[in-house]
Amino acid sequence: MAQGTSQKKSTAKKRTNTNGTATKQNQLNESHNSPEIDxxxxxxxxxxxxxxxxxxxxxxxxxxxxxxxxxxxxxxxxxxxxxxxxxxxxxxxxxxxxxxxxxxxxxxxxxxxxxxxxxxxxxxxxxxxxxxxxxxxxxxxxxxxxxxxxxxxxxxxxxxxxxxxxxxxxxxxxxxxxxxxxxxxxxxxxxxxxxxxxxxxxxxxxxxxxxxxxxxxxxxxxxxxxxxxxxxxxxxxxxxxxxxxxxxxxxxxxxxxxxxxxxxxxxxxxxxxxxxxxxxxxxxxxxxxxxxxxxxxxxxxxxxxxxxxxxxxxxxxxxxxxxxxxxxxxxxxxxxxxxxxxxxxxxxAKEPDTEGVLNGRFYQRGLPQVAGGLMAEVGEEGYEHSRGGEFEPKPEGPRMNMVDAIRRALESELQQNNRVLLFGEDVGMKGGVHGATIDLQHKFGQERVFDTSLNEEGIIGRAVGMAMAGLMPVPEIQFRKYADPAHEQITDCGTIRWRTAGKFAAPLVVRIPVGYGKKTGDPWHSVSGEALYAHLVGWQIAIPSNAEDAVGLLRSALRGNDPTMFFEHRALLDTRDGRRPWPGDNFILPFGKANVVREGTDITIVTWGEMVHRAAAAAEKSQKSVEVIDLRTVSPWDKETVLNSIQKTNRCIVLHEDNWTCGFGGEIAATIAQEAFHYLDAPVERMATPDIPIPYNPTLMAAVVPGIEDILERIEQLIKF
Ligand SMILES: Cc1ncc(C[n+]2csc(CCOP(=O)(O)OP(=O)(O)O)c2C)c(N)n1
CATH class of the missing domain: 3.40.50.970 (Thiamin diphosphate (ThDP)-binding fold, Pyr/PP domains)
Known part of the structure; x- marks a missing residue:
């Protein structure tokens, strides 16, 4: 008989609530070793x-x-x-x-x-x-x-x-x-x-x-x-x-x-x-x-x-x-x-408090959280203490691939927090189809780094239950398109804190490779689709453009208290653009803080992920003074940095790889139109992949995904407006 049953026996007690029903812990019937029914x-x-x-x-x-x-x-x-x-x-x-x-x-x-x-x-x-x-x-x-x-x-x-x-x-x-x-x-x-x-x-x-x-x-x-x-x-x-x-x-x-x-x-x-x-x-x-x-x-x-x-x-x-x-x-x-x-x-009874109806989309100091995540067990102070990190990078060693930096960040958090668990299809012995978890099962054991059955609903739903049991699950979905079967669990996870009026939370980090590959794309392995998740309630979304940011954002999410989508761009995993030196074992980046990659005065380009590098390359080639903002996270997104930049440049291009219609660029353009209209000298330009999947043939792909020359041309047009 399991140990818990004998525990129950010793702790058997009787409580009567105002329903008048006894909530009595069961006592064992000694002769049958089975609980009596009251x-x-x-x-x-x-x-x-x-x-x-x-x-x-x-x-x-x-x-x-x-x-x-x-x-x-x-x-x-x-x-x-x-x-x-x-x-x-x-x-x-x-x-x-x-x-x-x-x-x-x-x-x-x-x-x-x-x-x-x-x-x-x-x-x-x-x-x-x-x-x-x-x-x-x-x-x-x-x-x-x-x-x-x-x-x-x-x-x-x-x-x-x-x-x-x-x-x-x-x-x-x-x-x-x-x-x-x-x-x-x-x-x-x-x-x-x-x-x-x-x-x-x-x-x-x-x-x-x-x-x-x-x-x-x-x-x-x-x-x-x-x-x-x-x-x-x-x-x-x-x-x-x-x-x-x-x-x-x-x-x-x-x-x-x-x-x-x-x-x-x-x-x-x-x-x-x-x-x-x-x-x-x-x-x-x-x-x-x-x-x-x-x-x-x-x-x-x-x-x-x-x-x-x-x-x-x-x-x-x-x-x-x-x-x-x-x-x-x-x-x-x-x-x-x-x-x-x-x-x-x-x-x-009173009507519910309308003032607080927006509370509980994300963790907020001072709100209750009695079940789920670390905070429910260690309290707010304990939790705040545990999430600490250093905001200044301490670059060490040669530049490393983004995928290696992600692996090292996972390893360092696995070492520091025994509640962190990594799992997904092929994550164990193989080390993931992108290699982000190579050797981690060997180092931390099968209980902490493990393969799952091919079932994304099971991967995410299980992560939600684990998070509510106080663990920090880090499921990997092999490609963004393959998160589709998990959508119900994803949407429900995001609303847990709100719909339980702050009582429950399910902090977890879903890692998903997104976007086109180094040489080519296709409709299945090249989806980015961040807008779909940005539309959901309660999810943080990071889309780092380089290894240093990837480490800081991943660590921040792993020490955080909210569900997070962590997007790893396939074309950056092991290419020059994504490489940076290791920023330190404690380096952390807050969500919602953009990076001004390049300062300029004539025009602002707001972008994220792999497009940051195309925008920077176009800016480099341009004769104009182009400011490039890497949002780093689209939920939350750094409105302040964007609006401040537009006050200076008065022109803006919003650029992304995700599809055009209802892409996250539409949200940014609408915000600029509403909050910075008087600063604009030209309409806000949007650049995105048209509403089709990413094609397989590289020439076709190049024809639809915004490229450096397209961006350059758009810069010129907008400045002439
Ligand atoms: C995913 C989903 N599809 C459809 C519905 C609408 N719906 C609500 S209850 C229900 C029937 C469920 O029957 P069963 O699981 O046998 O439970 P019962 O109501 O008979 O106790 C349906 C179709 C839903 N709530 N969720």
């Missing part, structure tokens, strides 16, 4: 959950006080029994919108629940997110990781947490993480998503302590299960999946459901690998309040009603003399009373 606690939570659903459906939604209502009726008993088992201090759960009964077991208060669905202050996201999309930093039980509205997005962050459990307990020696598990709650349709299959592959290949908890009601809104999974049973289909323990059965019969759940949780805790628990449950309401279930026959609805777990629990408890009929009625009334009081409190 049926009264289960019943209290179930009755409260029903009363909350009821008051929402009958009163608060019709009164227009709640917009999104998702009933959990039918799914609730199984979730609550599960919640009674998820008690290890480092357990974590990822959820979906129907998971509120589980969250009640983890300490969610009834008033908080209704403030959440009503979008009021005091709700778990302070009105920012719909109230069924929960998150809960650890109270007495597990950490409830931020829920996504995207079905299927819950699976891979839980994988990251499970892998972090292994890393923290086995490598960092954090004994208290031993025996913890990650659980992902889902419906049956969610088993058709990319996230599910991604998580399944990782959990089984790495034998992670992971529980897939599938609540199968036979529908994904109105689409029946046979269209989600051939034959309609995920457990039948996965029977031969290597490395996966499968359990399936009733999610409504108290005895069978609890036996299956206890077995599943114990298996996951035992260190034997992942388990999938497939429970059949009825969905006793429409998918959401507005769904009238017209696609179900009356017979079907009646069958589902007959399968309601609530009367089954009552009959079981009364039959087993755990409660009398009278006690049951009293518990029912108590649940209703709590829900009623909670509704009154929620109705009287």
């Amino acid at each position: 049926w009264k606690s289960v019943a209290r939570t179930l009755l409260l959950s029903r009363a909350l659903d009821q008051i929402e459906e009958k009163e608060l939604v019709p009164a227009g006080l709640i917009t999104y209502q998702f009933s959990s009726r039918g799914h609730d008993l199984a979730q609550i029994i599960l919640g009674e088992q998820i008690t290890h201090p480092h357990d974590a759960a990822t959820l979906y919108y129907r998971s509120r009964p589980f969250v009640l077991t983890q300490g969610l208060e009834a008033t908080e629940a209704l403030c959440s669905t009503m979008g009021r202050a005091g709700g778990i996201s302070e009105g920012r997110d719909i109230g069924v999309v929960h998150n809960l930093p650890r109270r007495d039980r597990a950490t409830v990781l931020p829920t996504s509205g995207d079905v299927g997005a819950q699976f891979t962050p839980a994988i990251g947490w499970a892998q972090a459990i292994e890393y923290r307990s086995n490598v960092l020696g954090d004994g208290e993480w031993k025996g913890a598990i990650a659980v992902a709650l889902s419906g049956d349709a969610a088993c058709a998503t990319n996230g599910f299959w991604s998580a399944l592959t990782i959990a089984t290949t790495l034998k992670l302590p992971y529980l897939f908890f599938v609540e199968d009601n036979g529908y994904g809104i109105s689409v029946t299960g046979d269209l989600q999974t051939p034959g309609g049973s995920i457990s039948v289909n996965l029977a031969s999946f290597t490395g996966l323990k499968i359990l399936s059965g009733s999610g409504v019969d108290p005895e069978e459901t609890s036996r299956l759940i206890v077995e599943a949780v114990q298996f996951a805790r035992s260190g034997s690998g992942p388990v999938l628990l497939h429970l059949r449950v009825p969905r006793l309401s429409g998918h959401s309040y507005t769904d009238n279930q017209s696609y179900k026959s009356e017979e079907q609805v009646a069958q589902e009603e007959a399968n309601d777990p609530l009367p089954k629990l009552r009959d079981f408890m009364v039959g087993k003399k755990i409660v009398t009929e009278e006690e049951w009625v009293k518990m029912e009334e108590a649940g209703e009373e709590i829900a009623r009081k909670a509704a009154e409190s929620a109705k009287n």
Whole structure:
């Protein structure tokens, strides 16, 4: 039996919250070595959950006080029994919108629940997110990781947490993480998503302590299960999946459901690998309040009603003399009373604070962060101390390739911070397809530098879970185009801090080679596409133009507290333009601070990445005095340096390799037009690749990507304007 279970035994305690439900840590039944079910606690939570659903459906939604209502009726008993088992201090759960009964077991208060669905202050996201999309930093039980509205997005962050459990307990020696598990709650349709299959592959290949908890009601809104999974049973289909323990059965019969759940949780805790628990449950309401279930026959609805777990629990408890009929009625009334009081409190709760609505896009001193990243564990002062560095480079040795400088920066941070982990396709033994991680696995071991399965959603989603478990994950995506399958995880990661009202953060650094190669390009390996990510909430984006900046920005991101995209331009990795001497083991560059590469008075060129060198070469050739600004980072971008330069030169070209339409140059041009219009002596010029992929043939490529001669010509034209 895993060590964590015996820990639980020794720390067993009882806490009663204002829901009146006990959040008791499980005690072991000595004879069976399995946790006893506290049926009264289960019943209290179930009755409260029903009363909350009821008051929402009958009163608060019709009164227009709640917009999104998702009933959990039918799914609730199984979730609550599960919640009674998820008690290890480092357990974590990822959820979906129907998971509120589980969250009640983890300490969610009834008033908080209704403030959440009503979008009021005091709700778990302070009105920012719909109230069924929960998150809960650890109270007495597990950490409830931020829920996504995207079905299927819950699976891979839980994988990251499970892998972090292994890393923290086995490598960092954090004994208290031993025996913890990650659980992902889902419906049956969610088993058709990319996230599910991604998580399944990782959990089984790495034998992670992971529980897939599938609540199968036979529908994904109105689409029946046979269209989600051939034959309609995920457990039948996965029977031969290597490395996966499968359990399936009733999610409504108290005895069978609890036996299956206890077995599943114990298996996951035992260190034997992942388990999938497939429970059949009825969905006793429409998918959401507005769904009238017209696609179900009356017979079907009646069958589902007959399968309601609530009367089954009552009959079981009364039959087993755990409660009398009278006690049951009293518990029912108590649940209703709590829900009623909670509704009154929620109705009287304030509207959320509008002043602070912009807070939480990025780390800001003074804002809370109780889960995720280093700061949640060491506090703000500790974190601020740890991120220090030297802003002045101390060049040493000969000029080195950018790729070698990146490798050395990774190595020095791996040495200084044992929470840094590097992973991705071919990152381990091979050292990455671009060579940025050569020898690092050899030096730091397979636990810290490792290969992953070919699944970008899994790479990024896992990184998100690891970051929330306090590690600093550094995933590599082989080429920018191949980040596309991870887009859902990328967008959701960026909003974590904001949508949890600052409670959670997932600082991590995604390294991605971008742009055309030394000799040629093509539609797959030459995408830069920074504008797509600059448009997202919550991501920092660095695009260094040389080895020195790469080291400073990478180190800054690795010691930072926000998700960062670190773009490595392919044409600079091992070419002369990108080379610089090593700037020192502690050199750091702040984000949002541009570099004026070349000063001038006639015209300003604003650019980044490889285009910096083309702009500088054109400036060199030009007879005019050209100022070249290397933005270094596009999120945040250094508006001040750009606007100051335009006040001096009165003319500006914005130049990038990314496509024209909605390219980041459009943002800069619009800002200049708005904030420096009176200083302009000519329109702001944009230069970019037209809206086509980068062509393979070098002549074609040269015809569309802005070149030195094109820039030179544009300088002349603009100055003549
Ligand atoms: C990626 C994504 N696609 C579509 C939706 C819209 N949607 C919300 S719930 C749902 C059905 C999910 O069914 P299931 O996973 O079985 O859970 P259940 O609602 O039955 O409990 C769909 C299609 C979504 N939220 N996310």
